Each structure stands twice: as structure tokens, then as C-alpha cells.
Amino acid sequence: MSITPASTxxxxxxxxxxxxxKRGMAEQLKGxxxxxxxxxxxxxxxxxxxxxxxxxxxxxxADIRKDGGVAxxxxxxxxxxxxxxxxxxxxxKSRIGHFVEAQVLQSLGVDYIDESEVLTPADExxxxxxxxxxxxxVCGATNLGEALRRIAEGAAMIRSKGEAGTGNVxxxxxxxxxxxxxxxxxxxxxxxxxxxxxKEIRAPYELVAEVARTGKLPVVLFSAGGVATPAxxxxxxxxxxxxxxxxxxxxxxxxxxxxxxxxxxxxxxxDDPKVIADASRNLGEAMVGINCDTLPESERYASRGW
Amino acid sequence: MTTSSTSSTSTSASAGPxxxxxxxxxxxxEHLAALTAAGATPRQVRRPEELAEVAGLxxxxxxxTTMSKLAVVFGLLEPLRERVRAGMPVYGTCAGMIMxxxxxxxxxxxxxxxxxxxxxxxRNAFGRQNESFEAQVEMRGVEGGxxxxxxxxxxxxxxxxxxxxxxxxxxxxxxxxxxxxxxxTSFHPELTGDHRVHALFVDMVRSA
Numbered sequence: 001m002s003i004t005p006a007s008t009x010x011x012x013x014x015x016x017x018x019x020x021x022k023r024g025m026a027e028q029l030k031g032x033x034x035x036x037x038x039x040x041x042x043x044x045x046x047x048x049x050x051x052x053x054x055x056x057x058x059x060x061x062a063d064i065r066k067d068g069g070v071a072x073x074x075x076x077x078x079x080x081x082x083x084x085x086x087x088x089x090x091x092x093k094s095r096i097g098h099f100v101e102a103q104v105l106q107s108l109g110v111d112y113i114d115e116s117e118v119l120t121p122a123d124e125x126x127x128x129x130x131x132x133x134x135x136x137x138v139c140g141a142t143n144l145g146e147a148l149r150r151i152a153e154g155a156a157m158i159r160s161k162g163e164a165g166t167g168n169v170x171x172x173x174x175x176x177x178x179x180x181x182x183x184x185x186x187x188x189x190x191x192x193x194x195x196x197x198x199k200e201i202r203a204p205y206e207l208v209a210e211v212a213r214t215g216k217l218p219v220v221l222f223s224a225g226g227v228a229t230p231a232x233x234x235x236x237x238x239x240x241x242x243x244x245x246x247x248x249x250x251x252x253x254x255x256x257x258x259x260x261x262x263x264x265x266x267x268x269x270x271d272d273p274k275v276i277a278d279a280s281r282n283l284g285e286a287m288v289g290i291n292c293d294t295l296p297e298s299e300r301y302a303s304r305g306w
Numbered sequence: 307m308t309t310s311s312t313s314s315t316s317t318s319a320s321a322g323p324x325x326x327x328x329x330x331x332x333x334x335x336e337h338l339a340a341l342t343a344a345g346a347t348p349r350q351v352r353r354p355e356e357l358a359e360v361a362g363l364x365x366x367x368x369x370x371t372t373m374s375k376l377a378v379v380f381g382l383l384e385p386l387r388e389r390v391r392a393g394m395p396v397y398g399t400c401a402g403m404i405m406x407x408x409x410x411x412x413x414x415x416x417x418x419x420x421x422x423x424x425x426x427x428x429r430n431a432f433g434r435q436n437e438s439f440e441a442q443v444e445m446r447g448v449e450g451g452x453x454x455x456x457x458x459x460x461x462x463x464x465x466x467x468x469x470x471x472x473x474x475x476x477x478x479x480x481x482x483x484x485x486x487x488x489x490x491t492s493f494h495p496e497l498t499g500d501h502r503v504h505a506l507f508v509d510m511v512r513s514a
Contacts, residue, residue: 014439014457014477021438024333024497025458028367028400031331047414050376052331052369087414087429088369089459111435111459134436261379268330268376269352 022136022156025112026220029053029089029157029243033233033264034222036060036247038078040085042256049260053089053111055245056082061118061165062248062287065299071119073101079108091138096305097123106135112157113137115150117304118164118247127305130154140224142175142302144182145201148211151219152204158217160241161302162225165248167289169226171302172236176223180240186212225302228253228286230266230279237270254284323511326351326360328386330376332368332401336496337504344504346511354385362395362511365402365420367458367494370429373401374418383418390422395487395514397507403483403490404429404461411464422488424467431462431479432492443493445474445482448502455481455493462492487514 015021032052037043043054058074059067073094083090089111094101096115101122105113113135115128130137131154140161141147147158160179162172182201189197189212198208210218223241227233228249236244244267246260253259262279269275297303322345327337329350341348341364351357363386365373377383390396390406398406404413405420407427432438435458443455455476463480466472474482474491481492487510495503 014441016437016439018440020456020497021440021458024456024494025435025438027333027336027497028369028458030333030335030368031329032369032372047371050372052372087412088371089435106436109434109436136435264372264376265379269380 017134019156023219025089025136026138026157029222030220031268032243033260033267034091034243034245035250035260036245037082037251040081042251043082043086043090045257046250046260047086047088049257050264051088051260052243053091054082054086055091055093055114055247056110057093060248060251061301062167062252063165064118065165065290073098073104073119076104076108079105079110083109093119094128095119096121097126097128099128102128102133102135102137106133110135115139115155117161117301121304125306127153130156138222140302140305141179143178143201144186144211145203146305147179147217147221148201148203148207151207151217155219157220157222159222159224159245160236161305162223162227163292163295164225164301165290166226166292166295167228167249167252167287168292169228169232169235171292172223172225172227173239175225175302176236176239176241179217179221183211183215183217187215227263228289229283230262230276233263234266234270234276237267243267249287252287254286259283259286322346323361323508324349324359325362325364325508325511326357327364327366328352328373328402330368330380330382331372332366333494333496334366336494337364337366337399340496340501340504341508343501344508346504346508352382353380354382357382357385357389360394362397362507362514363389364507365396365398365405366496367400367402370401370404371414371417373405377420378418383420386420390420390488393487393514395489395507395510396420396422397489397504397510399491399494399496400458400460403427403463403492406488406490408467423483423485423490424470425483425485426464427461428464429461430459431464432457432460435459441476443474443476443481445491445503447473447484447506450502453495453500453503454498456497457481457493460492
């Protein structure tokens with residue numbers, strides 16, 4: 001080494017929980033599929049299929065819909081069982097605004113916390129202060145203002161909300177198009193107009209100005225809510241999602257292992273119809289699915305969170 | 307929809323060597339941008355025919371089990387091994403370091419690597435996400451002071467063989483290694499905006 005550095009800094013105390021480390025974790029998930037799992041066995045199936053991470057929960061959204069009642073954070077034993085079963089990152093869900101559930105998840109060592117509308121909200125005004133955690137958060141959004149409010153609260157990753165547990169991709173498409181469309185519109189505004197735009201979408205000016213300048217969210221954007229087929233996953237990627245969450249779509253289908261692997265392939269080769277066609281062959285039954293326009297307002301998860 | 311590296315100001319990219327980024331999964335866009343800034347002409351590589359067109363290759367950060375699986379399924383693993391054996395310069399970050407290790411610990415039983423560096427790498431050695439960290443790291447061959455090391459569920463190098471040279475350590479663990487035309491770091495220079503490590507790699511491609 002020809003230089004004599006001014007520091008002996010290789011032994012300097014490392015900084016954990018920084019924005020760069022939290023957002024950087026999501027960057028590593030890009031191009032990948034994150035799968036909902038309810039048992040260690042399912043987690044292994046997901047890992048075998050090439051999932052970049054799993055979401056550990058007690059019931060997939062389709063069952064939460066069916067069962068009704070209050071949906072809460074999963075049993076720590078169940079989450080730890082999944083953490084111990086796989087080597088890939090493990091995420092888990094807290095209720096919106098339930099920062100104690102989030103504290104518990106952090107103490108269990110989950111790699112990402114999803115402050116999720118799929119669970120019953122614990123606070124109808126406030127989301128959790130995500131800056132105060134070492135563990136990074138992902139949050140759902142239906143539009144740009146909502147995404148930027150979550151980022152202002154410390155979210156290090158955003159996903160479209162979609163309508164979880166329906167097997168119907170229509171709401172995920174709506175939300176992703178909305179977010180991308182609003183970003184494109186910001187790009188066309190001049191500096192004078194950005195203040196009013198920030199007020200209009202109820203988001204901090206600094207974040208609005210950053211998005212207008214860069215043309216993208218300051219954090220990774222995934223799609224979630226209703227992806228059930230390889231083509232669904234590829235559609236979301238072509239619409240601009242950097243990766244996909246698949247909830248009920250895999251383990252509510254006829255052949256989960258095969259479908260999971262197929263969705264992984266289609267997510268990587270999202271722009272190659274031949275690969276998507278091959279991945280789509282003989283997958284067995286997809287989850288049945290629900291038409292979102294028949295869902296009563298009280299059963300629409302996407303309207304939870306604000 | 308995946309237009310890349312909009313922040314780059316480079317217009318003279320035609321002069322730089324064509325360097326691929328393995329784009330099966332991971333932080334591909336950040337590497338494309340860093341390579342552009344370091345004077346290379348970057349390309350995404352997902353298919354054997356795309357691999358054949360590049361003079362060097364970056365294997366990004368991401369999930370190594372996913373990358374390994376997709377490389378096998380899409381028939382890229384053997385072509386990758388052949389190119390590395392034949393002397394193509396390669397640089398791997400984090401998961402990419404795992405992919406370039408001749409042997410790994412704490413991987414999946416069926417996890418294949420490309421290999422290229424005579425080293426044993428331990429996956430997720432620095433811990434889970436809560437232990438992920440950033441710190442200053444002195445790296446041999448990179449002048450101008452330490453680089454900002456971003457370590458995310460990062461691996462470390464348990465041991466290296468005779469042909470491999472340790473370029474950096476952190477907390478007593480090896481975190482950067484070079485063996486001839488193959489370079490690997492546990493950390494992610496592509497996330498920092500400091501392009502010196504990429505510049506070092508582009509020099510390796512130029513002189514290969």
C-alpha cells in the first residue's frame with residue numbers, strides 16, 4: 001500500500017441502522033420475489049424456489065379474509081421457527097401504528113418489518129415512527145403522497161398495496177400506475193410548482209423535490225397485493241415495480257413449489273414472453289381469486305392507512 | 307421501464323470497455339451507474355449470448371441462493387465458469403463475493419458457486435440485518451483514504467489460499483480479496499457514490 005491513511009479507522013465503531021444500510025438492504029432484494037409463508041416447511045419451499053426473502057405470518061391474507069376478526073402480529077415461536085429454517089432474509093408484519101409489535105419483531109431479529117394494512121390497524125391516525133428502529137420497514141402505498149409520507153416516517157422500502165388475498169392483480173396495477181404516473185407528472189413541474197404539488201399530495205416538500213429531480217422514489221419500490229401467476233409478476237415489473245411480493249398466490253395454489261419457481265423465473269425475465277410462457281406451463285390450479293369490485297368497503301385492505 | 311443511470315453525466319461512454327453486470331437479481335442498477343462513472347460501458351447480462359459480448363463482469367449484491375439457482379436454471383453457470391477460467395476479469399460484491407468463492411460455509415447444501423478465488427467465504431457472517439453496518443475500510447490498491455464500507459447481512463472470508471491476496475480487513479475479518487483477474491468485496495461500494503473500487507476493476511478490465 002503506497003499511501004499512509006490518516007486514520008486507523010478499520011477498527012472504528014461501525015454504525016448500524018443507518019438509512020443507507022436500511023435502504024441498501026432493499027436494493028439487494030431487487031429483481032426478486034418475496035413470498036408469504038406460514039410454516040418452516042413453506043419457508044423451505046420458498047427458499048428452494050429461489051425466493052429472495054420470506055414473509056413470516058400466521059395466516060396468508062386469503063385466510064385472514066375468510067376468518068375475519070382482528071388480525072395481529074404472528075406468534076414469536078412461529079416467526080423464530082421460520083428464521084431458523086432458512087438462510088434467506090425473513091420479514092414479518094406489524095399492525096399499522098402498533099409500534100410495540102414492531103419492537104417485538106425487532107427483538108426477534110427479523111430482517112424487515114412490514115407495517116401492513118393486511119393486519120387490523122392499531123392506530124387510525126398515526127403510523128409507527130420507523131426512524132427509531134434499527135430494523136428497516138417496508139410499507140404499502142396506493143399513491144405517491146402516501147408513499148412519501150411513509151418514507152418521511154422512516155420506511156426504507158415501499159410496496160404497492162394492491163388488494164391482498166384476492167388473487168386479483170387489478171388493484172396492484174392501479175396503485176403502481178398511480179405512483180409512477182404521479183412521479184412522471186412531478187418531473188414536468190418547475191421549481192415554483194413543486195411547493196403546491198407537495199401540499200396537494202400531502203407530502204414533505206424535500207421528498208417531492210427529490211422525486212421530481214431523480215424521477216424515482218428515494219427507496220426501492222416493489223409490488224404487492226394480488227399477484228398469482230408468472231405473468232402477473234412480469235406485468236408488475238414491466239409497469240415499473242423493482243420486485244414483487246406474492247402472498248396467498250403461491251401456497252393457495254395447486255402446486256406451490258412449481259408455481260413459486262415459475263414466478264421467480266418470470267420476475268427475472270419479465271421482458272421475455274418466451275420465458276414467461278415456459279414458466280406458465282402446467283402449473284396446476286391458480287388460487288381461485290376474488291373480484292375486487294364485489295368487495296364491500298369494510299373488506300378493502302388498501303383503504304387502511306393514511 | 308428500466309431505464310438506467312439517469313444521473314450519469316458521461317457522454318463519452320463509447321471509449322470505455324464493455325463491462326457486464328449479472329442481472330439475474332440484485333442491485334444491478336447501482337453497479338451500472340458506478341461502472342459508467344468509472345469510465346466503462348455497462349451492459350446487463352442475463353443470457354449466455356450476452357455474457358459472450360462483455361470484456362469483464364460484475365456480480366452484484368443480492369441473494370446468493372437466488373442468483374445461484376437462476377444461473378443453473380438458465381444455463382449460465384457453466385459459461386460463467388468457463389469465462390472466469392479463461393481470464394475474464396470479474397468483480398463480486400457481497401452475494402457476488404459468495405459466487406466467486408471456491409468454497410462457502412453456511413450456504414444451502416445444493417448452492418453452486420462460480421468460483422475463481424481460492425477462498426472459503428462464510429455467508430451472513432456479520433449477522434442479520436440488525437447487525438448490518440457501515441464503517442470506513444482501508445483497501446489496498448485504492449488510494450485517497452478509506453472507502454465507505456456498507457455491509458448488509460455481509461459475508462466474510464474465512465480463509466484464503468496461496469494465490470489470493472487480502473486487500474482489506476475489518477474487525478479482524480477479511481473483507482476484500484483479489485486473485486489475479488478476480489476481485490471480491492464483502493461490502494457494497496456501489497451504494498456509496500464513491501467509485502474508486504469500480505475504477506480499480508475497470509483498470510483490471512482494461513489491462514486484461
